[in-house]
Amino acid sequence: MTRTYIRDFHGDDLDQIVRLWGQVTRENEWPIYSLAEVIASCQQDHAVVAVQGDVLVGAAVGRAAHAQGWIVFFGIAAADGSSDVSASPLHALERRMAPLGLAKLSILIPEEDGLDAFTGNGFEVHHSVRYLERDMPIQRREIESLKEVGGRILPPHLWDRVAGMSHEKSLLKERLVTPLARPELAERFGVVPPRAVMLFGPPGTGKTTFARAVASRLDWPFVELFPSRLADGGTGLAGALRASFETIDELEHAVVFIDEVEEIASRRGGTPPSPTQGVTNELLKLVADFRDREGRILICATNFIRALDAAFLRHGRFDYVIPIGLPDAEARRAIWARYIPSESAVGVDLDRLVAASDGLTPADIEFAARRASQEALARALREGDEASALTTDDYARALGGTRATVSAAEIDEFQADIETLARL
Template sequence: MTRAARSDYAAAHTRPFESRDLDAAIAVWRDAAAGCQSAVFPLADVVSALATDHVALVAERDGALTGAVVAHLQQDHAWILRFGVLPDARAEGVGGALLDALVDGLTARGVWRVSALLADGEAGAEELGAQQFTRRDGVSYHHRLLHGVGGGDVVERLGGRYIPSGLFESLAGMEREKALIERRVILPLARAELANHHGVRAPRAIILFGPPGTGKTTFAKGVASRLRWPFVELFPSRLTDGGGQAAELREFFAMVVEVDEVVLFIDEVEEIAAARDGRPVTHAITNELLKLIPVFRERPRHLLVCATNAIHSLDTAFIRPGRFDYVLPVGPPDEAARAAIWRNYVAQITDQDVDIERLVEATALFTPADIDFAARKAAQAAFERAVFGGTPNECSLKPDATRATVDDFLRAITETRPSLNRAIVHEFETDIDTYARI
């Protein structure tokens, strides 16, 4: 593919990296590196770079990421920390197009030298060579871990990552849940000596339960961010079908306990811990999980966070006291929480005068995820008005285009289907009375 063709491809299929791309980008890097040595720069450095001075891009086709690159800037010098393209996309020239777009972005920032440090056999060497990067042989790389988390390679093999600091503090609304998690979970772990002095036992495992979209996953990531521990997620749906699930689960937990400190998150835990129904496979994986949790609990600075939308469906032996220190409800946002969430989005999206109370009243059965969708929908409406506000074929941004108005927000709300209804809320309140341990 010629430079001009790559430029056309880059314009059509590459875009700046966004925070929502992190999980998909990690998956791309993992798949691109299959069979290769571990990357020189750990994932923690990549995540840290995304919070500082960087240029990062992704390649996308049909809504799915096919490549991603992150470069850290040091004045006029940039280091490529992570680069990868899915195997099927390499033949299409995605790697070259992505690097061309990166070089253009770095040049615009005044960078004149770009470097990449790769392990032998690490993904990306071929693309870099084709893009006029000069290879220097005979270099000896030395590093020493002075402090931090042991088992960093294990964290990467598990698909773990370090959540940028400040996530927990930045959560808008949900102050009741934040305060509860801060006091019961985070503080005893973050200030272990003081907790021990007062006879407080730091939690080893908790359950977060509540309707879909209420922020359980975000809270789990927020705990990892606040503690500055790596975040590892076990996806029940990725365990193979059949009798091998229990063995896979056992192997996964065996790797997790090698890490010095970690937040292990299992979303939709009911998939592997539902009430046993007589099927041997169901019995096997649930029994295995019941045996693994006590072993996990023996490790200090390890926290298991399980999330479920249907706590009443869990096996009674799974949720009994002794396995989980707390069973915490994460429910729909009340009026104060919705107001805080809306103020946060409105401040990001518009400079117009917006009546927050009207938005709060209109979103009584909305979850935080529903509010996020409606807010983005309002922003999209204002954006399209700016692009197409003149003649039907005009596609240039109008500098004086009005940003999102209260009518845009209200219209977006009416076009958003709420995740909750009265029956779901009532069931959640009943579950609190039956299962919550606060």
């Protein structure tokens, strides 16, 4: 029988490592570590192989971090599963990693795999352990590009925190989130995932919140472009916009958001031409180019949709033009519940506050709630009664002093815009 040698991994072993990985994982459709991770650890971390002549019959690959060692891959060729070959690479890898001062060496394996090679080498089985993982929303190669355009990864569950507004959420889920998150399902029904969407409505109604929620639900980086900041650059606003979109093009996924887009996409024409006409022309070109790439979406928002250039809203540039109005009763209830302290919630008539705040934006309600809390605290300090709780009257008084951001005339205009400009 050909003698088995245990030695360190060489670069020339890579092809046989790939062959061995494929053989070992063929029966397991879900390997813990991908081939790319195994190759990276072979080249950068620690790896030993078992060879018989010129044939690689076994391998053990590991990496270490913070006194914790992990076996990234362990495999023995099917024809050479003898106990001596099985144990030797594990033992050799342990010896090689010992100088790193590891406290533990661990491995995750599929449930159906055998344990003899590990238990025979001193590994202890821990029951009631589940393996969880998630794909990172941004890869290392994209970090600098994301940083350059001021993008960030948003916390999860922002979508779930948008309470109420069920009609708007349903529209965004059906039109944006599902086709982008599940392109295979969209293709099955002949739905083309959107590339650009316009949100419009009165100020303070939550358009930015919805854009952020979409990014959170998709688990994509969120890039907000601020025209006022871009204008401060030396290349001019049009050049800065172009440079930003070129950098965004280096990201695999992205939700790009431009708020108050009317500032850079206003109606062209007039004598002399509008100062922003060149910027509008550039933005129209950028939107057209942006639509050619998958895995990203542009969300624009405006308080004044009538001010936008007609070409900007034309079919073929924006897939949907979606109205975002004032919060409905369900949404107002959720907003109030968010700002009323738990100690006071039992004694507050939430129905009364919901009815009294009809016509207010989320920001208006937040202002009233915070004002009520501040006034109640000041009163408690004056009266020496720090155990007192807020009452419905406290919030009602704060509402009485809160001016609505959106006027009745603006609401009427918004309803008219829905009839003439919305595209759902």
